[in-house]
Amino acid sequence: MPFKKADPNIVQFARKVRLDMDANAAGRLDGQSKICNWLWNRLKDQVEARLTELFLMKWLPIDDEATTKKLLSEVYSEIGLRNLVPVLKDRHPFLRCVHSSPLKNVALRMAKAITAHRKSKNGERAGPDVGWIKYKAWAKQWMSLEYDEPNKGWDVSEFGWLKLSFGTDCDGKRLSLKVRMIKPPKHITQAHTCRIVREGKDRYYAAFTFKKQKKAERPLPRVAYIDPNLKNFGYALDTEGKAFEIQNLQKLPEVERTLDSLRAKRDRCQRKSLWVDHVHADGTRSTHWRPSRKWTKLDRVITRLEIKVREQRKHFQYSLANQLFRHYDVVGIGDYVPENTDHGKGRKYNRAVRNRSMHGSFKDVLKWMATRSGKRAVVLDETGTTRICHVCNHVVEGGIHPSIREWNCPQCGTHHVRDENASQNGLRRLLEFLRAGADIPKLPCLGPVQIIGRCDWRFHPQGWQGTPNGGANVNSMRLPEYRQRCVGRGSLPGGDSRAPETMRRFA
Ligand SMILES: [Zn+2]
Incomplete structure (x- = not known):
């Protein structure tokens, strides 16, 4: 479990390993990530519906302690929020093609974000204000897939390869993906958790966490x-x-200078231009605002x-x-x-x-x-x-x-x-x-x-x-x-x- 109190003698650290992906594998990971993103947005709806309900109960007023307690736990506790996932799974069977670990972690992540927001509002948390949870757009940010239990849904026992389990397809058959890792660390089999992330448009990584016993200090410190x-x-x-x-x-300074001039070039391009997407049979046109081709191209290079x-x-x-x-x-x-x-x-x-x-x-x-x-x-x-x-x-x-x-x-x-x-x-x-x-x-x-x-x-x-x-x-x-x-x-x-x-x- 991710929120267990840490043992002071054990330190955690992470290693990021690049994955060697082909277009097919990338597409499948993207699909998994998209579903997690979809789940996030639906969970936000669910949480907000419960908040409205709580608000109404307070003002009507309805005094139903059991219901209030249940609603509060579903909004503010990790377990309560996590238990909303199976209900959604029943209603939307396609969620089943993602492994239960990443799905559960979407809920846990949201619980964490809500706690951070609450603490920041009550002044229990230092640092900048944390806003209320937002809808996520997959196209803007790739939702990471988190497998937080050792070897549950992922397997690195064959050195150099990562085997990921997804959910099941409509016939109940377990889906999986095997990808080659580029330069994995030697101690990879000792990894505790695994998280799949994407950077830019086509770089996929697996981030593993490890646990290590702290070393005793030397008598005469250097x-x-x-x-x-x-x-x-x-x-x-x-x-x-x-x-x-x-x-x-x-x-670095040279690259920074290049970046500066590229940014200047990009910002001179048309940020918004009208594109014709489709001409219908009756002659009407669907148009769409989006950056110019040159802007998009420069932006990709800059990223x-x-x-x-x-x-x-x-x-x-x-x-x-x-x-x-x-x-x-x-x-x-x-x-x-x-x-x-x-x-x-x-x-x-x-x-x-x-x-x-x-x-x-x-x-x-x-x-x-x-x-x-x-x-x-x-x-x-x-x-x-x-x-x-x-x-x-x-x-x-x-x-x-x-x-x-x-x-x-x-x-x-x-x-x-x-x-x-x-x-x-x-x-x-x-x-x-x-x-x-x-x-x-x-x-x-x-x-x-x-x-x-x-x-x-x-x-x-x-x-x-x-x-x-x-x-x-x-x-x-x-x-x-x-x-x-x-x-x-x-x-x-x-x-x-x-x-x-x-x-x-x-x-
Ligand atoms: Zn002197």
Whole structure:
């Protein structure tokens, strides 16, 4: 059951696997999804009819406790709403050609949406207001098929294949579909639930959930702090003194620019034009408003590209979080959000910065990954970390302009690399925070740390690669003496089997 109280020692995570579909299989899945969508809309009618009935009973007034109770449960409880499905099944036999699990989950999803709406109305739920349930248009959004019980209606025992059961046809024969999965994870047979989703017009996925026991924490935690910034994704420093600059996604700005120009092109096209659909025998015409052919075509390209960008960003964030927790027990990150102000490079640039920066969502990913791997993510207030000298705590009045990458402390004369000084301060703050929390018995140090090596972390679709700091990095270009020390030891801390060569160096 999806709403059982979670065991704190067990973490859940999901894996999405692409399905290799032909037109026939796609059509059959679409059919299933359409029926679920239809059920959603009918259930909404049912719920609203009951609400009207309740309203009338209150005002007439009719005092029938049993009926009131029944109606209330059918609107506001999961079980009550779910029990409306069999009644509908009897009335509309075609519902039987969908497996009972996805049908039941349509009702459960609606129950959840109604609860969210009620709680939001009563102020029991934080966040934006949740409106009343709406009719769903299948053409706009594909209704996902949820199989929430292990191996009930779905079967992955034959590796690489997913066998889905549907309902029964008019002769009572069980319908099913067997599709090949593209690169399923090795532990696929341990999956608990399965959900079929479609993205765009033709990409079908099965999302599996898994359960995993949390790992016990190490006695001496490995701690790292990331100072997020705009130029790169962030500058990180760990308690062992390894510093690494995390590079942003490389190709993304180009794709974003392409997207911008495509959107502009699309918006210049006719959004609404009158189409003649059919000329009748008597000469009258049926007409229909719809976007022009060019608009539709551009829109399709844009949607496809948007999905691609979204997936790439997600991949970047998840693999970064994964990589971080492979090496560290605690990862802290500054609460930096790109300011909604003028960056001095024009209106387009300002907007782009706001849109492209991934720091907001990355914090959520990091937290989620921490729970999943039994580790810890901390978001820290980073005000003032840049302007304070980490050696003598001198505060530079008025801050340091973003264009200044290196500076000398006016009080103690220490030469600082801007981002490195900021992450020294951040790391110290993080360690102080951990000590105050007292739930971690022993810390390796309380910062600042002696830097022993610097490198760049670069994202590649196959995994992260660490390269000695230099080359593309503007900071280090001005630091020949650091580059010298760094060559030969710059790599991802701890070593990584996935990225060749550069990984073996740190030890
Ligand atoms: Zn100083």
